[in-house]
Amino acid sequence: MGGTGGVGAGARYIGVAERRARLALRHRLVPGARASAPEEVADALVALHGTDPATVFLGVGARLADPVKTVPETERALYGDRTLVRMHGMRHTVFVLPAGLTAVVHASTGLAVAARERASLLKDMAAAGAPDADWLAEVERSALAALARRGQATAAELARDEPRLREQWVYAAGKSYEGVHTVSTRLLRVLGVEGKVVRGRPLGSWTSGQFRWAVAPEHPGLDTAEAQAELLRRWLTACGPATEADLKWWTGWRVTEVRRALRAVDAREVTVDTGTAYVADGDVDPVAEPSEPWAALLPGLDPTAMGWQQRDWYLAPELRPALFDRSGNVGPTVWWNGRVVGAWAQRPDGEITWRVLDPRARTRQAEAAVRAEAHRLHSWLAPTRVTPRFRTPLEKELASG
Template sequence: MLRIGVEERRARLARRHRLAPAARAGDVLEATRSMVCLHATEPVTVYLSAWARVDGFAMADMERALYEDRTLVKHLAMRRTLFAFPRETLPFAQAGASERVAVAERPRLIRDVEAAGLHSDGSRWLDDASAAVLEILSDGREATMAQLRKEIPLLEGSIEFGVGKRWGGRAAVAPRVLTVLSTSGRILRARNDGSWSTSRPRWSTTEAWIGEPLQPLSDAAGTAELVRQWLRAFGPGTEADLKWWLGSTLTAVRRALAEVGAIEVDLDGRTGHLLPDDLETTDPVEPWAALLPALDPTTMGWIDRSWYLGPYKSQLFDTAGNAGPTVWWDGRIVGGWRQGEDGEVVLQLLEDVGSDARRALDDEAARLAAWLGGTRVLMRYPAPLFAAAGSGAAAR
């Protein structure tokens, strides 16, 4: 069995994730394709992930890709998480991930509205509310959540959650109706009425937004293509890595690995997988520095992160597994970053990286601060490293 060591994995990461200066992407679409997709739960992540990978990146480049050219499309998929996908990947994401979310979300919403006493026949209510949304969005119209709720009385109402818990409260049913519709492939997030650092999407029918209905594919075909793309970008990886990333089952992962003809490799005693045409050694790169945002796809790409995260999980990941902003040196996470009151990018390193690395990281921090131009961005997932100071979450 071919052995793939940590140095080879880090060289692949540097080049394929476009983080080494010599490997940067030419535009945001190329950068996104390199990662399969970009995390979009944090509104700023897609921009900062692209900034780290595209030389000369401007905010308008992402706006154009998302809202004008629509070569990138935001969609809820793996692990019920929002991503920005290249448009050509969208049908595979729908079949291999989003449909699975829809199958779980629909009965859960029906059960919850009936238990809350909002509607005695939750299935009929959901069908009627969904039909009303699609009617409003017919003929290419786009509408915000607030507009839909104003025009559709069936979307009114809320459900109590976390009864007796500190984090409990009430949640409106309208967003959950849109979740069912979007994960079913019928509607998509269109233009954003907020700034680049906030999420206030308008909604559109899928056909109106991308110009055609989604190509119907089987779950097996969608999963196999997602696995193929993941192996190209993140491989080698284990079955556990893929199961976590997909939010799927080992059965589905093993079926997809067989479908793409994946080859087993030795990852220091664990079994990993690579595509059969991807077994050559990667040329090394010069040491490189990177500052990645919260939930960046590189930081979140594997469930086994020991080879690049080391002992720093508790400082950089919250208890739900969400990664805060990270500092990278030559293929490893070595700390976290935040913004100061004046917009300055502040590094907190967790180890002594040496003077050359420190200079490179300081240069990268200055480059990011200059790009932000004094704007402070909200990070909903600040690194626990900074929680005591409260600095990451207080940004504007």
């Protein structure tokens, strides 16, 4: 591989059209490339965003050949077979991962985040005059033992077995963001990042954000650098070409770690409109555009819409104010032939409504394709009502219309 600071001699140019073709095929968005099971979707995308529980199901449903299977099959994978696992991962974000990838994510990303989270918890407790690390370790052992006995439990249920989980302390006393923290909330979060517990079944339906907890399967010990190389190789296969900035943003790693992993997997330099980018070894050959035009309705925080830091090649900058919230979270998006062209929402009566903002997609063909996708979504989503966790300007307008 050439150096990471410039464009290697003879590096192949991959234009916007080919990048969109790769996205369409590898992210299972073209009808002919749709998946037969949620595990195939997660594997194709590397990880499904799990911060909003509904995103997981909506993202799977958009990519299944038979969307009616979305809820039962995704619940089977998450809670029955446990072939999919919800856990903290890249950028300290909750993801749903293929079970075989959890150890890689834990070693490549989770361990460093976990160390910071535990140190932060102990620092906050000390500043508030709360009990020390030995006390916390004792509560942790007791809580994990209780969770193992129960199989799955909410924080409130665990607190009945270990009452010290209910103890509280004042965080940032005297400051504008002062608040009260409960031991159970912070400790379970730390244990989740450390890979000791995972989220189990929700208390309500598949749209609920209140989860039970379960003891996590033990992760095999992996070398951090080797795990980072494996994660980056999988991500480049799914999302390449990607720039160094894309890779650093998606993983949350330091730039030195990104460059080390690029060398380890012998990533290949290519050029894109913004400069040097990388693809997986053996993935330099051209990819033809899909033979059929396609549309998609993807949920808020979908991993395709959020997959790259540099997004101009599939998302026009002028559309962003309507499609993102103030924290940079994308809402539900309408896609046409590899570009984000608008937004969609669900009205209180269950109707799927949308608006195309990009004038290039205001054609009869595009309208018919988007309408078909809306019907497809409605066929399995109704009568469930879904409100995105992060509301965006156009989604709120459409939903209230």
